[in-house]
Structure formats: structure tokens, C-alpha cells
Amino acid sequence: xxxxxxxQPGMFVQEKEAVTLDCTYDTSDxxxxxxxxxxxxxxxxxxxxxxxxxxxxxxxxxxxxxNFQKARKSANLVISASxxxxxxxxxxxxxxxxTDSWGKLQFGAGTQxxxxx
Amino acid sequence: xAGVTQTPKFRILKxxxxxxxxxxxxxxxxxxxxxxxxxxxxxxxxxxxxGAGITDKGEVPNGYNVSRSTTEDFPLRLExxxxxxxxxxxxxxxxxxxxxxxxxxxxxxxxxxxx
Numbered sequence: 311x312x313x314x315x316x317x318q319p320g321m322f323v324q325e326k327e328a329v330t331l332d333c334t335y336d337t338s339d340x341x342x343x344x345x346x347x348x349x350x351x352x353x354x355x356x357x358x359x360x361x362x363x364x365x366x367x368x369x370x371x372x373x374x375x376x377n378f379q380k381a382r383k384s385a386n387l388v389i390s391a392s393x394x395x396x397x398x399x400x401x402x403x404x405x406x407x408x409t410d411s412w413g414k415l416q417f418g419a420g421t422q423x424x425x426x427x
Numbered sequence: 428x429a430g431v432t433q434t435p436k437f438r439i440l441k442x443x444x445x446x447x448x449x450x451x452x453x454x455x456x457x458x459x460x461x462x463x464x465x466x467x468x469x470x471x472x473x474x475x476x477x478g479a480g481i482t483d484k485g486e487v488p489n490g491y492n493v494s495r496s497t498t499e500d501f502p503l504r505l506e507x508x509x510x511x512x513x514x515x516x517x518x519x520x521x522x523x524x525x526x527x528x529x530x531x532x533x534x535x536x537x538x539x540x541x542x
Contacts, residue, residue, distance in 0.1 A: 343525065343526065345530070353535065353536050355470075355533035357530050357531065362526065362527070403470075405529065407525045407526065409524070409525070411525075412524025413460065413475040413476075413477060413483070413524045414472060414475070414485065415472070415529075415531060416472070417462075417470040417471070419468055420467075420469050
């Protein structure tokens with residue numbers, strides 16, 4: 311069984327500042343993948359970043375970076391230089407990478423981010 | 428390139444009615460998924476499919492049925508709708524089930540209300 315926990319239901323951040331969104335997980339799978347998705351108020355789900363548990367380096371995609379600490383079972387998302395368009399709900403998700411876990415992407419409850427001018 | 432297309436976008440059902448949410452993708456992805464999102468919550472997996480003719484239950488399959496007769500289409504059937512099925516439903520697809528290529532591409536969602 312696996313579990314994803316996002317402990318911050320909501321947060322405010324000023325424009326141009328960096329923000330860190332927390333995500334902790336628990337899994338018995340030896341190999342797994344971690345995802346972050348963004349859901350703006352319009353409702354669509356937008357993929358942001360992926361981290362494999364055996365990746366040697368932390369993933370980065372533009373202004374998004376994933377602070378992966380395997381021993382602590384955390385996969386925090388860092389958004390640098392926040393923009394007003396970053397206001398959205400952010401979801402952490404995880405999936406085991408063994409073939410019998412394929413397809414079973416599990417989501418956390420999400421963190422609502424509001425970027426203020 | 429349309430990606431993942433869901434219809435309808437909005438629907439109101441009466442208790443006990445049935446309906447089908449349609450989902451089609453044009454990316455030739457093998458994997459397809461149905462999730463539901465209740466207000467203020469994360470997404471929960473209802474059913475998924477690893478290819479035409481193959482489906483499997485997710486976390487919350489009760490009250491739903493799926494079929495996958497083609498690679499492109501993955502309809503979700505609600506039988507005997509109940510108020511607990513009021514939710515936003517997302518269809519998604521991915522090229523594979525694991526690794527970076529297992530990234531999910533989502534449709535825009537279908538908002539269903541059962542009264």
C-alpha cells in the first residue's frame with residue numbers, strides 16, 4: 311500500500327518569491343515515480359515534473375524543481391520566482407514502477423497556492 | 428492534435444438514472460484511466476486500462492463499469508446514479524504505465540451532479 315501526504319492545505323506567496331510545497335510519501339515498492347501536477351481554477355490537470363526513485367539528480371523543469379530526499383520519503387516541489395499565473399492547486403502523486411503497479415497513480419489531497427502582487 | 432477529449436462537460440442526473448461518460452484520445456496511448464475528484468480533494472482512480480480489451484479496477488470502482496474495445500476509446504458507465512457519485516470525472520491517457528513516459532495526459536473533466 312502507498313500513501314501520499316500533503317500537509318499544507320493552502321498558502322500565500324508574493325510574486326517573484328520562491329515557494330516550497332511539501333509532499334511526503336510511504337510505499338513498499340522498491341522503485342517508484344513521483345509526479346507533480348498543477349490544477350488552475352479552470353480545472354485542467356497540467357503535468358509539471360517527474361522524479362524517479364533511482365534518479366541520481368533532482369528533477370528540474372524550468373522554474374520547477376523537485377527536492378527529493380529519499381531517506382526522508384519527501385518530494386517537495388520548489389517554484390522559483392512565482393508568477394500570478396502560478397496561483398492554482400498543486401498535487402503530488404506517486405506510482406510504483408514495478409509492472410504490477412503500472413497505471414496506479416495515486417494523488418495527494420493537494421495544496422492551494424495563491425500568488426499575490 | 429486534440430489529446431484527450433471527454434464528453435459531456437456537464438451533466439445533471441436524477442438518482443437511479445444511468446449514463447456514459449465518453450473519452451477518446453488521439454495519441455495512440457496504450458494506457459487509459461478514469462479518475463474522480465470530489466470537492467477540495469485529490470483524484471481517486473476508478474478504473475484503468477493497459478490496452479484494448481484489458482481493464483482493471485482502481486481504488487473506487489463500485490458503481491461504475493468500463494470497456495476498452497479500441498485503443499482510442501475508454502467510456503465510463505454509471506449505473507443507477509447515486510448522490511455520492513456527484514463529482515468531477517477526469518479521463519487520462521499515457522504512453523506507458525511506468526517511468527517518465529508514464530506521464531498522464533488529462534482531459535478537461537466532466538462535472539456530474541446527481542440529484
